[in-house]
């Protein structure tokens with residue numbers, strides 16, 4: 398049996414009508430059983446691919462409590478539990494120490510890893526940058542970069558690795574909107590460094606899972622540290638030169654870098670060099686791989702469901718590209734529904750974890766101080782209480798009346814509460830522009846005989862092996 402032929406929840410009532418994308422069979426038993434598994438085996442398994450720890454119960458029952466590595470874990474799935482932890486009682490829950498051990502050394506006080514007052518001040522300083530007015534300036538440069546890169550990234554009649562292609566494109570877009578192309582690096586080298594950096598970020602070191610003291614060297618992170626140092630130094634050079642230009646009153650591009658260098662903290666001060674660097678590293682870490690993974694999974698889904706692809710292409714073909722690019726996100730509702738359905742099935746950032754800072758009660762269940770509270774988006778987005786035919790690729794669920802029945806806490810690819818993704822609007826514009834330019838000009842075909850892509854969870858959900866597709870120029 399090929400790995401993608403999973404027999405979990407077989408349902409002949411819809412399997413003829415909808416495509417059922419590749420997914421592992423969840424563990425039949427609750428995570429409780431992990432406590433009986435040898436601790437080193439479980440650490441090894443978790444650091445290889447945590448998706449294997451997803452249980453059937455987390456997709457069918459409410460708020461599953463279990464233990465992992467000797468600690469209580471509660472996977473919240475009910476709307477009231479999610480609201481309780483992430484909105485109404487958010488101050489009782491902190492960032493998870495394992496996540497912090499992974500992110501903090503690389504991203505320091507960047508928004509995603511900062512906590513307490515440092516986070517509050519940074520979020521207030523950065524929020525004005527992510528307003529519709531500023532973000533609405535970016536789709537035009539996004540479009541220019543995508544059009545320029547297209548022939549090279551999607552060469553006609555060639556077999557490409559779609560994951561690599563979308564990583565390249567998303568980095569091209571991010572680099573243009575961050576620095577207006579002023580950064581002095583070669584694209585392939587930058588991508589290599591980011592890949593090493595993300596690999597180091599995404600794979601928990603066994604010592605991090607054991608919450609070993611910080612002074613113990615994490616051998617798996619050494620290569621990552623060198624790549625981060627190179628990236629930081631490039632960012633510092635371009636940022637110093639831009640700061641001087643601004644001080645001298647020169648005309649400068651209105652990109653993220655200028656916005657960061659001119660935004661004010663609560664005390665009316667500019668961000669320091671270190672703070673600007675941390676935020677840019679964070680935007681790369683949080684914004685590059687996520688969007689490109691979503692586009693990669695979408696291209697897999699479209700390559701399988703030809704009737705959806707035809708509707709998707711018809712809409713993109715009808716798009717009037719003379720209209721400003723910041724309107725496109727509203728002009729292509731079916732393509733955006735496909736994008737959302739892709740993020741439902743393959744959430745780009747699959748885990749949103751917190752730790753209980755005090756004893757608490759969630760939906761009547763006791764949560765001890767120190768317990769891990771987790772939204773596992775893989776489970777939430779396939780939960781039988783929230784979704785009809787959860788395993789089917791059915792973009793129409795995000796259209797019209799059907800979209801209105803999706804609950805506020807059922808679909809959370811960008812998180813929820815005060816730490817919700819600050820880059821959400823940017824990501825949706827970027828997806829709209831890349832989809833419009835790429836799929837107006839190319840069709841990506843499935844290559845018969847290859848295995849369906851297998852989801853691997855790191856910080857993002859990505860195909861374990863490269864997703865190979867054949868490009869046809871349209």
Ligand code: HEM
Pocket residue numbers: 508509510520679680683684685687688691744745746749750809810811812813815816817818819820821823824
């Ligand atoms: C499809 C694309 C994206 C997805 C699915 C995504 C997902 C997420 C999620 C789930 C969180 C919440 C994490 C938590 O609560 O622990 C988050 C936070 C964050 N994201 Fe995104 N993201 C995407 C794109 C972006 C982009 C393009 C940027 C920047 C340009 C960005 C910057 C951030 C930052 C800075 C945070 C931390 C916010 C805070 O803690 O205040 N993201 N993202």
